[in-house]
Amino acid sequence: MRESEIIRLYDLYSDSVYRLAYSYTGSIQDSEDVVQELFLKLIQKNIFISQGKEKSYLLTMTANACKDILKSAKYKNAVPFEEAAADTAIMNSYAEEDLELFNALKKLPEDYRATIHLHYYEGYKVREIAKMLKLSSSAVTMRLTRGRNMLADLLQEELS
Template structure:
């Protein structure tokens, strides 16, 4: 049981952040996070050392998809409450505001690629889509971010 508690404390934040990036709702993200760790307790999967994080994030993505199906894509609360997790500098806040307007699957791909450091192949396995689909989502998200930030006066040089 101590192992499960240690696993929870080690990975609760990445699981929650991924769920939040998919759902856009802190309450839904908390529900998904709880469900993910309950599934871990129920199944007690035999995982290789170091594969726990990938398993948990894959289950998180699956739970988010299940939630969307159950709720039939109801309107969600914007990600404004996620700012309570960290105080963001002004430029980062502008980027964060722009990220929030992306489609949930594009946001999720960005999160897994840039924040969690997974490759496009690993993300494709987690989300159960093709690697080219992940690449397309990342490309689309980057393009949208660039367009929005340029409209707000930011350029690639950071000025």
């Protein structure tokens, strides 16, 4: 893949890759690492991506990279800490009226968070998400339903 093609893909899709990575990891640093490693892999391995399937391919690579990170010893033994200042950059990428929703989304388990992100923020259909995440369509539908129910409960708690 030529340098100009990789730059084009980066310009078009790095935000989507970053947001999906963040929805999985909840970490700004890890999300930035995923973006960097993904595009570096495109350069090093000279991967060909057919036109029209670029975003789907990159988001599938992102999901797989995030799953690998979450399986790593680093995450299994990690001590959670707040990234409040860094979260501001992510929150600014969402509309102000979505801040409550963003905060509720962060509280969802990673599988539900990623599925909801792909469906509602990236606009993918259930069938496409199933292919990306290597799940059945019914599993994706179940995650969307349960995720929406969890979000509704979380938002209701905040209003109470």
